[in-house]
Amino acid sequence: MQADIDFSHFLKRAGAGLVQLDLAVEGINCAGCMAKIERNLSSIPDVTSARVNFTENRLALEWKVGGLDPALFVKRLAELGYRAYPFQRDNAETLEAERAQSLLRRLGVAAFAAMNVMMLSIPVWSGNVSDMLPEQRDFFHWLSALIVLPAAAYCAQPFFSSAFAALRARGANMDVPISIGILLALATSVIETIGHAEHAYFDAAIMLIAFLLAGRYLDQNMRRRTRAFASNLAALKAETAAKFISSTEIRTVPVAAIKPGDIVLVRPGECCTVDGNVIEGYSEVDQSLVTGETLPAIAAPGSAVFAGTLVRSGTLRVRAATASDGTLLAEISRLLDHALQARSRYLRLAERASRLYAPIVHTTAFLTMLGWLAFGATFHDSVVTAIAVLIITCPCALGLAIPAVQTVASGALFRSGVLLNAGDAIERIAEVDRVIFDKTGTLTLPELDVANLAAIPDDVIKLAGRLALSSRHPIAAAVVRAAGASEPLADIEEEPGRGVHGCYEGAPVRLGHPSFCGADSLAHEILCRDPEASVVAFSHGDARHVFAIQQRIRPDAAEVVAGLARLGIMVEIVSGDREPAVWRAAETLGIIKWRANVSPMDKVARIEGLTGQGYKVLMVGDGLNDAPALAAAYASMSPVTATHMSQAVADAVFLGQRLGPVITAVRGSRRALRLMRQNLWLAVVYNVLAVPIAIAGLVTPLIAAAAMSGSSILVMLNALRARRSEAA
Amino acid sequence: MEVLVYLVPLALSLGFVGLLGFLWSLKSGQYDDLDGAAWRAITDDEPDEPSAPVQIVQMDQRICGSGRQRGAGEY
Numbered sequence: 181m182q183a184d185i186d187f188s189h190f191l192k193r194a195g196a197g198l199v200q201l202d203l204a205v206e207g208i209n210c211a212g213c214m215a216k217i218e219r220n221l222s223s224i225p226d227v228t229s230a231r232v233n234f235t236e237n238r239l240a241l242e243w244k245v246g247g248l249d250p251a252l253f254v255k256r257l258a259e260l261g262y263r264a265y266p267f268q269r270d271n272a273e274t275l276e277a278e279r280a281q282s283l284l285r286r287l288g289v290a291a292f293a294a295m296n297v298m299m300l301s302i303p304v305w306s307g308n309v310s311d312m313l314p315e316q317r318d319f320f321h322w323l324s325a326l327i328v329l330p331a332a333a334y335c336a337q338p339f340f341s342s343a344f345a346a347l348r349a350r351g352a353n354m355d356v357p358i359s360i361g362i363l364l365a366l367a368t369s370v371i372e373t374i375g376h377a378e379h380a381y382f383d384a385a386i387m388l389i390a391f392l393l394a395g396r397y398l399d400q401n402m403r404r405r406t407r408a409f410a411s412n413l414a415a416l417k418a419e420t421a422a423k424f425i426s427s428t429e430i431r432t433v434p435v436a437a438i439k440p441g442d443i444v445l446v447r448p449g450e451c452c453t454v455d456g457n458v459i460e461g462y463s464e465v466d467q468s469l470v471t472g473e474t475l476p477a478i479a480a481p482g483s484a485v486f487a488g489t490l491v492r493s494g495t496l497r498v499r500a501a502t503a504s505d506g507t508l509l510a511e512i513s514r515l516l517d518h519a520l521q522a523r524s525r526y527l528r529l530a531e532r533a534s535r536l537y538a539p540i541v542h543t544t545a546f547l548t549m550l551g552w553l554a555f556g557a558t559f560h561d562s563v564v565t566a567i568a569v570l571i572i573t574c575p576c577a578l579g580l581a582i583p584a585v586q587t588v589a590s591g592a593l594f595r596s597g598v599l600l601n602a603g604d605a606i607e608r609i610a611e612v613d614r615v616i617f618d619k620t621g622t623l624t625l626p627e628l629d630v631a632n633l634a635a636i637p638d639d640v641i642k643l644a645g646r647l648a649l650s651s652r653h654p655i656a657a658a659v660v661r662a663a664g665a666s667e668p669l670a671d672i673e674e675e676p677g678r679g680v681h682g683c684y685e686g687a688p689v690r691l692g693h694p695s696f697c698g699a700d701s702l703a704h705e706i707l708c709r710d711p712e713a714s715v716v717a718f719s720h721g722d723a724r725h726v727f728a729i730q731q732r733i734r735p736d737a738a739e740v741v742a743g744l745a746r747l748g749i750m751v752e753i754v755s756g757d758r759e760p761a762v763w764r765a766a767e768t769l770g771i772i773k774w775r776a777n778v779s780p781m782d783k784v785a786r787i788e789g790l791t792g793q794g795y796k797v798l799m800v801g802d803g804l805n806d807a808p809a810l811a812a813a814y815a816s817m818s819p820v821t822a823t824h825m826s827q828a829v830a831d832a833v834f835l836g837q838r839l840g841p842v843i844t845a846v847r848g849s850r851r852a853l854r855l856m857r858q859n860l861w862l863a864v865v866y867n868v869l870a871v872p873i874a875i876a877g878l879v880t881p882l883i884a885a886a887a888m889s890g891s892s893i894l895v896m897l898n899a900l901r902a903r904r905s906e907a908a
Numbered sequence: 909m910e911v912l913v914y915l916v917p918l919a920l921s922l923g924f925v926g927l928l929g930f931l932w933s934l935k936s937g938q939y940d941d942l943d944g945a946a947w948r949a950i951t952d953d954e955p956d957e958p959s960a961p962v963q964i965v966q967m968d969q970r971i972c973g974s975g976r977q978r979g980a981g982e983y
Binding site: 210211212214215232233234235236281284285288289292295296299300316319323327 | 912916919920923926927930931934939940941942943944947948950951
């Protein structure tokens with residue numbers, strides 16, 4: 181299959197007759213895997229370089245133009261036992277990578293400057309209590325200034341620019357007091373050096389910058405890692421589309437290569453991978469992953485179809501559309517924009533802390549100056565003491581308190597299958613007191629399953645499974661999974677939209693639509709009992725059986741609902757599906773509140789209603805119809821099988837078949853938030869202890885440096901406690 | 909104390925050399941894959957003799973512990 185795919189979209193020219201390709205690779209676990217892949221692919225003639233990135237699970241290839249087909253690499257990796265697929269770094273990821281790189285560079289410069297300045301400061305500190313000449317001290321101070329001033333001008337830019345942006349927007353963030361502290365410390369030090377004074381704070385200023393940059397870098401790096409992981413997952417879905425390259429000829433291309441206006445062919449049993457409008461053909465379509473509605477709909481020329489729609493009976497030609505043409509899509513985009521604007525008004529814990537912090541500290545410093553003046557100190561001494569207060573309270577621990585916990589906690593969540601999309605996701609998820617679940621694809625598994633296995637003899641299931649291997653229909657795939665079949669029967673023919681048939685042990689075998697197998701009455705019986713199910717019939721000679729196919733509820737859903745209740749969180753279902761289906765799911769899981777037939781807009785309305793009553797809602801959903809609700813909710817999560825749009829707006833994405841990560845995320849976030857608050861209190865306690873010393877005018881640069889690193893290390897150590905991935 | 913005239917510039921230039929080394933390593937992508945670099949340190953070098961690959965294949969299988977070694981014959 182994959183050999184036919186046209187990967188040219190992913191190729192990059194690397195100059196001098198070379199081509200580059202990036203592949204996401206699944207299953208690289210060890211050094212052996214790395215060596216095996218690299219050696220094997222480098223041995224292909226014309227390949228100039230093959231390099232595995234183990235952190236990101238990716239492979240970068242470079243080869244000479246011409247000759248090689250990129251599909252060869254995918255095939256070769258499959259032979260080695262690794263699933264691989266080309267991918268393209270999206271803009272956001274490239275930007276994050278650049279940002280992380282630049283933070284690391286600044287951190288390096290700041291750390292080297294801090295080390296060298298410390299080398300100059302220690303002689304001054306010890307010389308001040310022994311026999312250092314004033315000229316020597318001045319010389320050392322000037323040298324420090326020579327190192328620190330350019331280094332600070334370069335390294336502190338992220339703080340300066342962020343503080344400047346905040347001030348221009350007439351707000352304040354943590355970077356405002358940080359920037360003021362750094363600038364004042366540097367300015368005082370220069371003035372003091374010119375005045376041949378005993379103390380200069382160059383070392384404290386550059387150390388502060390280095391600590392804060394370390395916090396920023398950790399934060400950025402974690403986010404970059406989850407993003408890389410998520411985009412690998414997206415690439416490994418290996419979604420393709422059959423694109424018309426002329427009016428009669430199609431070619432299979434990766435979805436990333438489809439542009440609006442392209443026409444694609446979707447055959448029965450295939451999942452549509454683009455959003456667009458039908459221009460030719462009729463078919464029954466299953467939109468359950470998109471709208472939550474489990475009953476099939478009819479697609480005809482003019483109707484809109486979405487990525488994730490399953491085409492059941494006929495072949496469709498679809499023109500890929502932008503959001504402006506699809507009605508539901510345009511509506512959802514509009515709702516999304518609106519909801520996202522509202523969310524950006526959320527104030528992070530760090531910002532709230534800095535709003536309190538900055539005025540208190542600046543007032544204290546000002547009062548210190550006035551106090552010393554009143555006591556008859558000189559203006560110069562009063563100002564220096566006031567600035568010492570600012571330096572000692574400079575939010576070093578405060579700046580690390582939150583990013584350190586965030587990094588450690590998101591690492592722990594990552595290991596238990598929760599990827600965080602948003603920087604403030606932990607804080608928001610920790611505060612929720614209501615959870616709204618979508619039903620289809622969220623409480624239930626996205627794949628179909630055979631529901632009445634017990635009623636059908638084992639050998640029939642086995643045979644049906646082997647027959648089903650010849651069909652690409654997703655319902656047939658459910659039968660294959662149930663039977664665990666791996667040996668297809670020989671000479672089987674598929675009648676599109678009806679089923680497959682052939683011959684086994686001298687008798688005809690059929691699998692497909694009930695009328696195709698003559699099992700209408702049997703199917704009717706099953707449908708009367710369970711109107712939610714889809715049916716597929718099987719006949720072998722005269723024997724007839726009907727499989728009821730349904731989306732199963734996630735294995736641990738009931739436990740999760742009960743667990744959330746124990747945490748004091750009310751659970752509710754809001755689904756786009758019909759009433760009986762939602763009622764059945766609610767009853768199975770013991771959920772009292774549920775709503776069915778809810779449109780995307782009404783989902784948002786329900787969330788806004790709850791928000792109005794003071795609830796903080798966590799929305800968990802996967803369909804396109806859930807996207808606005810995900811954005812409108814206080815916090816949101818999606819399973820990894822969700823539509824692109826939902827995944828993009830959700831705060832967190834969870835992996836696997838289980839619903840457990842939802843509760844893990846809530847527990848982990850709550851613990852992390854507790855640690856963040858603790859850290860902030862630690863910083864406050866430190867200030868309460870240190871500030872009187874500063875007000876008394878007793879702070880020397882040595883005390884400032886010791887206090888700053890001491891409090892930072894304390895906060896870091898406390899943050900490490902968020903590592904436990906799941907509390908017992 | 910004249911010794912400071914030599915020692916201070918010497919110390920600072922050593923620090924500067926260290927910084928240049930860091931910037932060079934950053935630019936040449938040595939921080940892009942820290943986990944991989946840790947593993948690479950313990951892998952064997954390129955196998956030159958025909959006898960070497962057999963051992964490497966065995967090591968792969970032991971570490972991976974999975975049955976996905978169909979390509980082992982490729983060496």
